[in-house]
Amino acid sequence: MGNTSLGAAKKAKNDEFYTQWADIEREMNAYLEYDPNVFRGKTLLLPCDDPEWSNFTKFFALHFEEYGLKKLISTSYAPMANQAAAFYQPTLFETEAPDYDENKSFYRGRVFTLVPEDLDGDGRINIDDLRWEYLDGDGDFRSAEVTAMRDEADLVITNPPFSLFREFLGWLIEGDVLFSVIGHTNAVKYKESFPLIKHNKMWLGATGNSTDMVFAVPTGVQVKEADKAKAERMGYVGDYTRLGNSCWLTNIQHGRRHEPLQLMTMEDNLRFGPKRVVEQGYKKFDNYDAIEVPETRAIPSDYEGVMGVPITFLEKYSPEQFEVLGRTGDLEWAESDECFFYTPPSLDDQKRHRSENKTWRIQNGYLLDENGTARTTYDRFFIRHKNPEVKQ
Numbered sequence: 001m002g003n004t005s006l007g008a009a010k011k012a013k014n015d016e017f018y019t020q021w022a023d024i025e026r027e028m029n030a031y032l033e034y035d036p037n038v039f040r041g042k043t044l045l046l047p048c049d050d051p052e053w054s055n056f057t058k059f060f061a062l063h064f065e066e067y068g069l070k071k072l073i074s075t076s077y078a079p080m081a082n083q084a085a086a087f088y089q090p091t092l093f094e095t096e097a098p099d100y101d102e103n104k105s106f107y108r109g110r111v112f113t114l115v116p117e118d119l120d121g122d123g124r125i126n127i128d129d130l131r132w133e134y135l136d137g138d139g140d141f142r143s144a145e146v147t148a149m150r151d152e153a154d155l156v157i158t159n160p161p162f163s164l165f166r167e168f169l170g171w172l173i174e175g176d177v178l179f180s181v182i183g184h185t186n187a188v189k190y191k192e193s194f195p196l197i198k199h200n201k202m203w204l205g206a207t208g209n210s211t212d213m214v215f216a217v218p219t220g221v222q223v224k225e226a227d228k229a230k231a232e233r234m235g236y237v238g239d240y241t242r243l244g245n246s247c248w249l250t251n252i253q254h255g256r257r258h259e260p261l262q263l264m265t266m267e268d269n270l271r272f273g274p275k276r277v278v279e280q281g282y283k284k285f286d287n288y289d290a291i292e293v294p295e296t297r298a299i300p301s302d303y304e305g306v307m308g309v310p311i312t313f314l315e316k317y318s319p320e321q322f323e324v325l326g327r328t329g330d331l332e333w334a335e336s337d338e339c340f341f342y343t344p345p346s347l348d349d350q351k352r353h354r355s356e357n358k359t360w361r362i363q364n365g366y367l368l369d370e371n372g373t374a375r376t377t378y379d380r381f382f383i384r385h386k387n388p389e390v391k392q
Contacts, residue, residue: 019054019055019056019159019182019213020055020213021055021058021059023207023213024055024056024059025059026206026207027180027205027206027207027248028059030205030206030207030254030255030256031180031206031252031253031254032067033254033255034253034254034255035253037068038252039067039068039069039155040067040068040069041068041069041070042069042070042154042155043069043070043071043072043073043152043153043154043155044060044069044071044072044073044153044154044155044156044157045073045074045075045149045150045152045153045155045156045157045177046060046072046073046074046075046156046157046158047074047075047141047146047149047150047156047158047160048075048076048077048141048158048159048160048161049074049075049076049158050074050076050077050110054159056074056157056158056159057072057074057112057127057130058127060072060157061114061126061127061130062126062127064114064116064125064126065116065124065125069114070115070116071113071114071115072112072113072114072115073111073112073113073149073152073153074111074112074113075109075110075111075112075135075139075141075146075149076109076110076112076139077109077138077139077140078107078108078109078138078139104134107138108134108135108136108137108138108139109134109135109137109138109139109140109146110132110133110134110135110139111132111133111134111135111139111149112130112131112132113130113131113132114127114129114130114131117129119131141160141164141168141171142167142171147171147175150171150172150175150177151175153175153177154177154178155177155178155179155180155252156172156175156177156178156179156180156181157179157180157181158181158182159181159182160181160182160183162183162184165183165184165187165190166190166192166193168181169181169187169190169192169193169196169249170192173196173201178251178252179250179251179252180205180248180249180250180252181248181249181250182213182246182247182248182249183246183247183248183249184245184246184247185245185246185247185311185312186245186311187249188204188249188311188314189311189327189379193249194327196251197314197324198324198325198326200319201251202249202250202251203249203250203251203257203314203317203319204247204248204249204250204257204314204315204317205247205248205249205250205254206248206254206255206256206257207248213246257317257318257319258318258319258320259318260318260320260321261296261299261316261318261321263297263299263300263301264300264301265300265301265302265389266282266300266301266302266303269298269300270282273297273298274294274295274297274298276294276295276298277294277295277298282300285308288306288308288382289305289306290305290306290307290308290382291303291305291306291307291308292308292380293307293308293309293310294310295310296309296310296312296313296315296316299313299383301385301388301389302388302389303385303388304384304385304388305384306325306382306383306384307382307383307384308328308380308381308382309380309381309382309383310379310380310381311327311379311380311381313381313383314381320386321385321386321387322383322384322385322386323383323384323385323386324381324382324383325382325383325384326381326382327379327380327381327382328379328380328382
């Protein structure tokens with residue numbers, strides 16, 4: 001993971017990042033704009049969640065009747081299970097319950113359930129009607145009891161542990177559920193993620209792509225000063241951090257992924273496009289039959305061949321406009337029959353690259369500079385227009 005806070009979280013197993021209400025609301029609104037009935041009659045599971053600290057359960061409990069939910073299920077980790085015991089403080093929500101058990105609260109997870117039953121008699125279904133009990137285990141999403149809840153659910157929405165994102169994604173796919181989860185933008189490159197993106201089984205959500213997202217953290221958790229200061233400049237003062245390049249990954253439809261990207265022709269880009277394109281033109285990869293496009297806005301509207309584009313292209317990706325073919329760094333794809341344009345680098349090219357004291361990875365895309373030195377690019381997705389503009 002490129003972001004230092006995410007990297008630290010992975011190393012320390014500190015995954016206690018709490019999503020802000022505004023980020024949840026913006027993303028859910030995008031799904032509702034596309035399909036007003038996306039939640040109606042559905043069972044929603046919020047794993048890795050706790051309504052005392054997290055906004056997910058609070059948000060969906062507030063909108064339970066409005067969205068027409070059938071059932072809301074939320075589960076939380078036991079503090080000893082996710083190494084958060086040092087920061088754990090029992091809450092009034094928990095300690096005032098008749099079944100509160102201090103020992104169980106440290107070692108066992110909890111499940112919270114909301115159904116159309118007005119328990120407090122106020123005429124509304126909301127968080128005051130939420131029921132909870134201890135789980136048999138620690139609340140790990142991979143456990144049999146939480147997996148059974150996944151199998152009951154129609155949708156899963158959460159901010160999963162960053163250190164377990166790959167496993168969590170596999171768990172979602174195994175359950176064949178609709179989902180919307182927060183991850184790092186670099187997650188689109190994972191071997192577990194990219195095939196889903198390529199075959200339109202997962203895509204970026206509507207908000208927060210390649211932008212800063214602010215998260216609350218438990219009191220006492222060490223936060224990088226620069227990230228804390230950035231959160232403060234964004235209006236979040238206290239126990240908050242910002243995580244750069246966070247995004248939503250989902251298989252729930254939203255209208256923004258079907259908006260075509262407005263582009264200029266190759267000729268216009270060479271005259272009026274980004275400075276790098278105007279000055280250097282479109283270079284060709286030496287080991288792929290594809291052109292290098294350094295910025296998404298520089299994709300030529302009338303080019304019929306294969307193009308290597310930055311991974312941030314996914315923010316603007318419309319499946320009706322483009323076909324995703326593969327990516328650099330994916331040797332399995334590079335050697336497949338589908339990747340007919342792959343050419344292994346010559347020994348001379350490899351030697352030139354090694355002379356620059358760089359590690360050679362044969363599946364990376366590379367370009368030869370003016371001195372004939374092979375230089376690898378940043379990660380690239382290879383795409384092709386489905387219907388390129390007809391040249392005049």
